[in-house]
C-alpha cells in the first residue's frame with residue numbers, strides 16, 4: 001500500500017517539503033530548519049505538543065503565499081503562477097509529512113486529538129485554494145495558452161495536472177453552482193460518515209456467537225481461546241464469538257469443519273448491513289450513488305466514473321470495461337474447473353450437495369495440504385529478518401540499480417525499533433535516506449505502507465527521505481524474527497514504493513516520485529515483489545538461521561507449486577467487486593434511486609461476474625472502499641497496476657532477466673519519472689506497446705484471453 005495524505009485535494013500541497021525558518025515561534029522545532037541530513041525530521045527535539053501550533057502557523061503562512069499568487073497584479077505566467085504554487089506551502093508540507101507519519105505508525109491520545117482538530121481545518125484550507133476564483137483564473141489563463149508557451153514536457157504536464165485538479169474541485173463553476181457543489185459535498189460527507197458508522201456497527205453486531213465448543217471443531221486451540229475471550233469481552237462468558245472481517249470471505253471458513261456453522265458465518269458476513277435494522281446501509285449507498293450522479297453532471301461529466309477517471313492512467317470508463325471484460329471468460333472457466341476439483345474433495349469428505357461459497361476455502365485448504373504438503377513453519381527458519389533485509393531486499397536493489405546502503409545510527413527516530421539507512425547512488429554520491437519501521441505495535445495502524453518525510457524536487461533542491469512501515473510480529477528479546485513468505489513479499493512490495501520515491505528525479509514536487517494516479521502507483525511496488533522469488537535473489541538470502549544451510553530445492557519447488565494453487569477464487573471475487581463498483585458509478589445523472597439488491601444481481605449478471613460459489617469480495621452494502629474510502633470507480637486500480645507490473649516483469653524475462661542494464665532502463669524510464677509525462681505514454685515507452693492482459697492471466701494461472 002501507498003499512503004497519500006488523507007485529505008485528497010491536498011496531495012499537491014503535501015508533495016514535498018523543505019526546511020523553512022519562521023521567526024514567530026522559534027521554540028517549535030517543526031518551524032525550524034532541520035539541521036539533519038536531507039532535512040530529516042528532528043525527532044529528538046519534536047514534542048507531541050508542537051504539532052497543533054505548528055499546523056496553525058504553517059496553514060496561515062501557506063494561505064498568505066496563495067493570496068500573494070492570486071492577487072499578483074502581473075499577467076499570469078507559468079513562473080508567477082504554477083512555479084509559485086509549487087514553491088508555496090513548504091512549511092505545511094513538512095509539518096504534515098512528519099505528523100502523518102507518527103499519527104499512523106506511533107500514535108497516542110495527544111496525536112489523535114490533533115488529528116480530530118485539524119481534519120475540518122484541512123477541508124476548509126483546501127477549499128480556500130481550489131475554489132479561489134482569482135487563483136483559478138490565472139491557472140486557466142496559463143492552461144489556455146499552453147501550446148503557445150513552448151514549455152518543456154514536464155512543465156506542460158504540471159500545468160495540465162493543476163488545471164485538472166482545479167476543474168475536478170469545481171473551480172470553473174459559477175458562484176451559484178459552486179454553492180450547489182458545496183452543498184452536495186456536505187451531503188455526501190454526511191452520508192459517508194453515516195455509511196461508515198453503520199458498517200462498523202453492523203460488522204460488530206454480525207459476529208457469530210456459538211454455544212458449544214464442538215461447533216468450533218477445526219479451529220486451532222489459540223483461535224478457540226481467542227473466540228472464548230472475545231465472547232467474554234462482550235459479556236457472553238461461556239460462549240464463543242467469531243468476529244467478522246471486512247471481506248465477504250471469512251478466514252475461519254477455511255478451518256471450521258461443521259458445514260452448518262460455516263454457512264451461518266458466511267450468512268452473517270453477507271447480511272451484516274442488510275438486516276432492515278438501524279445498521280442497514282442500502283438506502284444510504286443508493287443515496288450516495290444518486291448524489292454522485294448529480295455531482296458529476298454539475299461538473300460536466302456524463303457519469304461519476306467519467307469524472308473520477310479523468311486523471312487516472314486508464315482515462316475512461318470504456319478502457320476500464322475493456323480491461324475487465326478481457327479477463328472474465330478465462331476467469332469463469334478457471335472458477336468452474338477449480339469448483340469441480342473442490343466438489344470432488346467435498347464428496348470424498350462424505351458431504352453431498354453443491355460446493356457453496358462457505359465450503360470453498362475449507363476444501364481448497366484440504367486439497368492444498370494433500371497435494372502440496374506445505375507447512376508455513378517449514379519455510380520461516382529460512383526467512384530471518386536481517387538476512388531477508390540485507391541479503392535479499394537491499395541486495396536485489398544493488399544488483400538491479402547499482403545502489404548501496406549504509407545503516408546510520410545517528411539519525412533520530414520516533415521509536416527505537418525504527419532503522420535508518422543512507423542510500424548511495426551507483427557513483428557513490430548520496431541519493432536518499434530510507435527508514436524501516438518493521439514491527440507491529442498497539443499504537444500503529446494495521447497493514448503496511450510507504451510515504452515520504454521529504455519528497456524529491458529539483459526546483460526545491462530536496463532529496464528523498466522515505467519510509468516503509470510494516471506489521472511483522474517481533475520475536476521475544478534474544479530470539480531471531482522469522483518472517484512468513486507473505487511478510488517477505490510485503491517487504492519487497494513496500495520497498496518498491498520506496499524505490500519509486502528514492503529514484504525520483506523530477507523538477508516539480510507535486511508530480512515527482514510516487515505522486516501519480518491510483519491505477520499506477522502500485523505498479524512499481526508490485527513489480528518489485530517479483531524479485532523476492534527470483535532464483536538468484538532467493539538463493540542469496542534464504543538460509544536456515546541456525547544451520548546456515550540454503551533452502552532445499554525441493555522446498556522451493558513446493559513453495560512455487562503451492563503458490564499457484566487456488567488462484568481463481570481471489571480473481572473471481574475481485575473481478576465481481578470491480579464490476580459492481582463500475583456499475584454503480586456508470587449510472588447516468590437523473591437515474592432513479594436504485595433498489596440495491598436488484599441492482600447488484602443485475603450488474604453481476606450483465607457483466608458475467610455472477611460466478612457460482614464465488615461472490616464479490618465486497619457486496620455493495622459493505623463495500624467500504626467505494627462508499628467510505630477514496631476508491632469510487634477506482635477499485636479496478638489494484639488489478640490494473642497488476643497488469644502493468646506483470647507486463648514489465650515479462651519484459652525483463654524476455655530481455656535477460658535481472659541485469660544492471662535492465663534495471664537502469666526501468667529506473668530511467670519509469671522509477672525516476674514520477675508523473676512528469678502522461679502515464680500511459682511513460683508505460684508505452686518502456687514496454688514498447690500499450691499494456692496487455694496476457695502476462696497477468698499467466699501469473700494468475702489462466703489461459704490467454706481469446
Ligand SMILES: [Zn+2]
Nearest residue numbers: 001002522525
Ligand atoms: Zn502498495
